[in-house]
Amino acid sequence: MTGAEMADDPVLFEQRGGIAIATLNRPDARNAVNGAVSAALGEIAERVESDDSIRVAILTSSSPRAFCAGADLAEVARGNRNSISHPIYGFGGFVQFPRRKPWIAAVNGFAMGGGFELAISCDLIVAGEGAQFGLPESLRGLFAAAGGAFRLARLIPRAVANEVLVTGLRLDAQRALSLGLVNRVVPEADVLGSAVALAETVAQSAPLSIAASLDLARQAFDHDEAGLWELTRQHAATVMRSADAIEGATAFIQKRAPQWTGT
Numbered sequence: 001m002t003g004a005e006m007a008d009d010p011v012l013f014e015q016r017g018g019i020a021i022a023t024l025n026r027p028d029a030r031n032a033v034n035g036a037v038s039a040a041l042g043e044i045a046e047r048v049e050s051d052d053s054i055r056v057a058i059l060t061s062s063s064p065r066a067f068c069a070g071a072d073l074a075e076v077a078r079g080n081r082n083s084i085s086h087p088i089y090g091f092g093g094f095v096q097f098p099r100r101k102p103w104i105a106a107v108n109g110f111a112m113g114g115g116f117e118l119a120i121s122c123d124l125i126v127a128g129e130g131a132q133f134g135l136p137e138s139l140r141g142l143f144a145a146a147g148g149a150f151r152l153a154r155l156i157p158r159a160v161a162n163e164v165l166v167t168g169l170r171l172d173a174q175r176a177l178s179l180g181l182v183n184r185v186v187p188e189a190d191v192l193g194s195a196v197a198l199a200e201t202v203a204q205s206a207p208l209s210i211a212a213s214l215d216l217a218r219q220a221f222d223h224d225e226a227g228l229w230e231l232t233r234q235h236a237a238t239v240m241r242s243a244d245a246i247e248g249a250t251a252f253i254q255k256r257a258p259q260w261t262g263t
Helices: 035-050 073-077 114-121 136-140 148-155 158-167 173-178 188-202 207-218 225-239 243-253
Strands: 011-016 019-024 056-061 066-068 103-107 110-112 124-128 132-134 184-186
Touching: 011 035, 019 035, 019 188, 056 066, 056 188, 066 114, 103 114, 103 188, 110 114, 114 132, 114 148, 124 173, 124 188, 136 158, 148 158, 173 184, 184 188, 207 225, 207 243
Parallel strands: 019 056, 056 103, 066 110, 103 124, 110 132, 124 184
Antiparallel strands: 011 019
């Protein structure tokens, strides 16, 4: 597809060349995650992962005021709590998805609770100047069970992460930037455009190189140094012997842009 699919779908899908854009599309509910969102985003994540023409994906929102308010509490109140969590891929059909391709969160407005957890499940974040991030679960007798409790502690200083987790402290866009939580802060009207520009830059790198690099980065806190060296050797055995490794060197010598095949 080259355009957005079905404007009334809970998550819209668009492909621009090698870039996929998934847009949370429940603006009247501040893009809160219900069963339909979880199922749709899970399907889109599968589509992105399986389609070789897609190199990088963006997760964004159709609302300038809210990226995602988290779980749809109306759905929970109706006894449908389980529907908001995909049986395999977790909350929103996304937070536990086994991805090899990079995702960029393009965040405008509020990213609260599960919405924040969706954003930090991505590999890069572009935030609008008015973006707000928070995990208010402890204020409601809950906790950040969709990865927020441990992912946030890996991304920012632990003392700040602890304060966010136990007090519901909100981080504005500039504070998030200063903590290294987001990659850049731009005017709200430029968030998606900036994310697309970043995605275009990412897409200039070789797919196997990206996948190997992100896999190691994601596991950096899971292994000791010996374990990480072993993972490095495993990835090097694949990447360094790939057709793309030869293409990269050849293109450099010939002073031209490489033509990656992902092999």
